Amino acid sequence: xxxxxxVLRVNLSSGETAKEALNMTWADSYLGxxxxxxKYLAEEIDPAVDALSPDNKLIMVTGPxxxxxxxxxxxxxxxxxxxxxxxxxxxNSGGFxxxxxxxxxxxxxxxxxxxxxxxxxxxxxxxxELLPADDLWGKSVWEADExxxxxxxxxxxxxxxxxxxAEQGNLYAGIINDLHRAAGRSGxxxxxxxxxxKALVCRGTRGVGNLKDPLRFLQAVEQGKRVLxxxxxxxxxLPQYGTQVLMNVINEMGALPxxxxxxVQFEGTHNISGEAMHEPRSSDGQxxxxxxxxxxxxxxxxxxxxxxxxxxxxxxxxxxxxxASGGLEYEAAWALGSDTCIDDLDALTxxxxxxxxxxxxxxxxxxxxxxxxxxxxxxxxxxxxxxGIELKFGSAQALTRTAELTARGEGFGKxxxxxxxxxxxxxxxxxxxxxxxxxxxxxxxxxxxxxxxxAYATSNRGACHLRGYTVASExxxxxxxxxxxxxxxxxxxxxxxQDATAAVDSSGLCVFTTFAWTLDDIAPQIDAACEGDWxxxxxxxxxxxxxxxxRDFNLKAGxxxxxxxxxxxLRKDAAKSGPAKGMVSELDKMxxxxxEIRGWTPQGELTAATRQxxxx
Amino acid sequence: MKIVVKLFASLSxxxxxxxxxxxxxxxxxxxxxxxxxxxxxxxxRKKVHLVLQNGLFVEPQDRDxxxxxxxxxxxxxxxxxxx
Numbered sequence: 070x071x072x073x074x075x076v077l078r079v080n081l082s083s084g085e086t087a088k089e090a091l092n093m094t095w096a097d098s099y100l101g102x103x104x105x106x107x108k109y110l111a112e113e114i115d116p117a118v119d120a121l122s123p124d125n126k127l128i129m130v131t132g133p134x135x136x137x138x139x140x141x142x143x144x145x146x147x148x149x150x151x152x153x154x155x156x157x158x159x160x161n162s163g164g165f166x167x168x169x170x171x172x173x174x175x176x177x178x179x180x181x182x183x184x185x186x187x188x189x190x191x192x193x194x195x196x197x198e199l200l201p202a203d204d205l206w207g208k209s210v211w212e213a214d215e216x217x218x219x220x221x222x223x224x225x226x227x228x229x230x231x232x233x234x235a236e237q238g239n240l241y242a243g244i245i246n247d248l249h250r251a252a253g254r255s256g257x258x259x260x261x262x263x264x265x266x267k268a269l270v271c272r273g274t275r276g277v278g279n280l281k282d283p284l285r286f287l288q289a290v291e292q293g294k295r296v297l298x299x300x301x302x303x304x305x306x307l308p309q310y311g312t313q314v315l316m317n318v319i320n321e322m323g324a325l326p327x328x329x330x331x332x333v334q335f336e337g338t339h340n341i342s343g344e345a346m347h348e349p350r351s352s353d354g355q356x357x358x359x360x361x362x363x364x365x366x367x368x369x370x371x372x373x374x375x376x377x378x379x380x381x382x383x384x385x386x387x388x389x390x391x392x393a394s395g396g397l398e399y400e401a402a403w404a405l406g407s408d409t410c411i412d413d414l415d416a417l418t419x420x421x422x423x424x425x426x427x428x429x430x431x432x433x434x435x436x437x438x439x440x441x442x443x444x445x446x447x448x449x450x451x452x453x454x455x456x457g458i459e460l461k462f463g464s465a466q467a468l469t470r471t472a473e474l475t476a477r478g479e480g481f482g483k484x485x486x487x488x489x490x491x492x493x494x495x496x497x498x499x500x501x502x503x504x505x506x507x508x509x510x511x512x513x514x515x516x517x518x519x520x521x522x523x524a525y526a527t528s529n530r531g532a533c534h535l536r537g538y539t540v541a542s543e544x545x546x547x548x549x550x551x552x553x554x555x556x557x558x559x560x561x562x563x564x565x566x567q568d569a570t571a572a573v574d575s576s577g578l579c580v581f582t583t584f585a586w587t588l589d590d591i592a593p594q595i596d597a598a599c600e601g602d603w604x605x606x607x608x609x610x611x612x613x614x615x616x617x618x619x620r621d622f623n624l625k626a627g628x629x630x631x632x633x634x635x636x637x638x639l640r641k642d643a644a645k646s647g648p649a650k651g652m653v654s655e656l657d658k659m660x661x662x663x664x665e666i667r668g669w670t671p672q673g674e675l676t677a678a679t680r681q682x683x684x685x
Numbered sequence: 686m687k688i689v690v691k692l693f694a695s696l697s698x699x700x701x702x703x704x705x706x707x708x709x710x711x712x713x714x715x716x717x718x719x720x721x722x723x724x725x726x727x728x729x730r731k732k733v734h735l736v737l738q739n740g741l742f743v744e745p746q747d748r749d750x751x752x753x754x755x756x757x758x759x760x761x762x763x764x765x766x767x768x
Binding site: 300301302303305306307309310311312313314315317318321322323339343344398399400534535538540541544545546547550552553580581584647648 | 691693694695697705706707734735737739740741742744758760762763764765766767768
C-alpha cells in the first residue's frame with residue numbers, strides 16, 4: 070500500500086530508538102510527507118515551544134510514492150518548528166536520500182530531545198544506531214560526507230548532513246543530502262544541529278513494492294511519464310535550461326528583485342542567466358554549465374551541474390572547488406546576483422557551492438546580504454562591522470568573502486546568519502528587511518506579479534514561492550494565463566495553487582511535474598499505489614486540510630493575521646521601471662477575499678465551521 | 686520601423702554571432718505583427734511559446750494584430766518553466 074507503515078522514533082536524549090506503526094487514520098487524512106508529518110508535529114509538540122530547545126522535534130518524512138517508479142518519486146521533507154520564523158517549517162528535497170529511507174523500510178523518522186554530544190544516525194534497513202560524531206562536528210557537509218563514506222566503506226550509503234553554518238546557529242541553515250540537494254529553507258538544519266545531530270546515514274535494500282494494485286500503478290506511471298516527455302516544458306525546457314531560464318523572463322516583466330528590492334530590473338541579468346550558463350567563458354573557453362542532472366526516478370532532469378573557471382579569483386588556489394558540483398538554480402542566482410547587483414556568474418556559482426558545502430539557504434543569505442549592502446551604502450554599517458569588507462552593491466568580492474564567513478559562522482558572517490529581519494532590527498532599520506514572517510523573499514517582485522504578493526503574505530512558512538506558485542499561471546500560462554498586473558481573482562488563484570501544492574508535497578512527487586501534470590494525472594498514480602480512494606477531489610480536500618492544519622499550528626505558535634503582510638517598500642513604493650512601473654502590491658485588496666474563501670474570520674482565524682468541514 | 690527583437694533559451698541559437706544580451710535590432714514594416722516577425726526570423730511557430738512586448742504578455746490570439754510600435758522590444762521564448 071505504498072506506505073511502509075513504519076515510523077522510527079529516535080530519542081536523542083536517551084539514545085534509544087523505537088519502531089512504531091504509522092497512524093493510518095492520519096495517513097488517510099494527510100497522505101504523507103508534508104501533510105502527515107505536519108499532523109504528527111502538531112500533535113506531539115506545543116506550537117509555542119522554543120524551536121531550538123530539546124522539546125522541538127524534527128521529522129524526516131517520505132511520501133507514499135517516494136522510492137517507487139513514479140517519475141520524480143524521490144522526494145522527502147523535513148518538518149519541524151522553524152527558528153527563523155517561529156512558524157511550522159517544511160523543507161522538501163530531491164536527490165536520493167528520500168528513496169533510500171523508504172527502501173530501508175521507513176515512512177518517517179522522528180527525532181526528539183537532544184544528544185549530550187554530537188551523534189549521527191546510521192540506518193540500514195531495520196538496524197538503527199546512534200553513533201558518535203565528535204570527529205565530524207566542525208566539518209563541512211562535504212568533508213563529513215567523505216569521512217562517513219570512508220568509515221562505512223559502502224559507496225551506496227546516502228547521507229543527509231548539516232554543515233558548520235548550522236552548528237554555529239545560522240538561522241537559515243539547511244540539511245544537505247547527496248552533496249548538493251537541500252532541505253534548504255526555514256532553518257531546518259539549525260534545528261538538527263541544535264539536537265547535536267550531525268547526519269543521517271542511510272542504506273536501504275528492501276525496495277518499495279507493497280503497492281495496492283501494481284499493474285494499474287505501472288500503467289498510471291507509464292502514462293504520467295509519457296505526459297512529462299511529450300510536454301515541451303518538462304520534456305525539453307527544464308532539462309535544457311533548468312529553472313534559471315526564468316532570469317530573463319522575469320527581468321523583462323519587471324519583476325526581478327534587484328538591489329534589496331529597491332528596483333525590479335537588473336542591468337546585468339544576461340550575464341547571470343540560464344543562457345549565460347551555456348555560453349563559453351572568454352577566460353577558459355568552457356561554459357559554466359557542465360550538464361543537467363536528475364534526482365531519483367526523475368524523467369525531467371532539471372538539475373544544474375556547473376564547473377568554475379580554475380583561474381577565477383574565488384578558486385585560483387583552491388583545487389577543491391575545481392570539480393563539477395551543484396550549479397545555480399534561478400532562486401539562488403537572483404538572490405546572490407540581481408538582489409546584490411552582482412553579475413559575475415562564477416562568483417555566484419562559487420557562493421552557491423559554499424551554500425551547499427556548509428548548508429545554508431542561498432535565498433536567505435543573498436537577501437540578507439542585500440539588506441546589509443543597503444545599510445552599508447546608507448552608512449549605517451561600516452567596515453568596522455563587516456570585518457573590513459567593502460559591502461557595496463555589485464561587489465563580487467563582498468559576496469564571496471561574506472559567503473565564506475557565513476559558511477563558518479565567523480565574524481560578520483555570524484551577523485548575516487541571523488537573517489534579514491534580525492539584521493535590520495539590529496541596525497535600527499527593520500523596514501529594510503524584505504521578509505514575511507522573518508523569511509526572505511524568493512525571486513518574484515509582487516509589484517509585477519500580483520498573485521505572488523498574496524502567496525508570500527499568506528505562506529505558512531514565511532515568504533515562499535513553492536507554497537503557491539502562481540507564476541505558473543501569471544507568467545507561463547499554466548494551466549491558464551492570468552494577468553500578472555491584476556489583483557482581481559488572485560485570491561482564488563492563490564488558494565487553488567496552495568491546496569494543490571500541499572497535496573503534491575505530501576505524495577513523494579516533485580512539484581515541478583505540475584508544469585505538465587494536473588492532479589488528474591497524479592491521482593491515478595496515488596490511487597493505484599495507496600489503500601483508499603484517492604481521487605482528484607480527495608487530494609484537493611487533503612491539500613486544503615493540510616493548509617489549515619499548518620495555519621492552525623502557526624496561530625497557536627503566536628502568529629496572527631497581522632503577520633500576513635508585506636514590507637512597506639512593496640506596498641507603498643511603486644516599481645520604478647518595466648510593465649509594473651508605478652504599481653505597488655495590492656495585497657490589501659486581495660487579503661480579505663482570501664480569508665473569506667478560506668473560511669476564516671476577517672482576522673485570519675479558522676472558523677468552527679471550517680474546522681468541522683475539514684475534520685480539524 | 687525599427688524594433689528590438691530578443692530571442693531566449695534555445696531560440697537564441699538563431700541570433701547573429703555579434704548580437705549582445707540576446708537582442709538584435711530589426712527593421713519591419715509599420716503594421717508588423719508578432720507572427721510576421723516570427724516568420725521573418727524563420728522561427729518555428731510551434732516552438733514560440735511565450736511572447737512579451739515591452740515585458741507585457743501577448744496573447745496567442747493577438748499575435749496576428751498590428752500592435753507593435755517603433756522602438757518596441759519583442760521577446761520570444763520556447764516552452765520554459767522555473768521555480
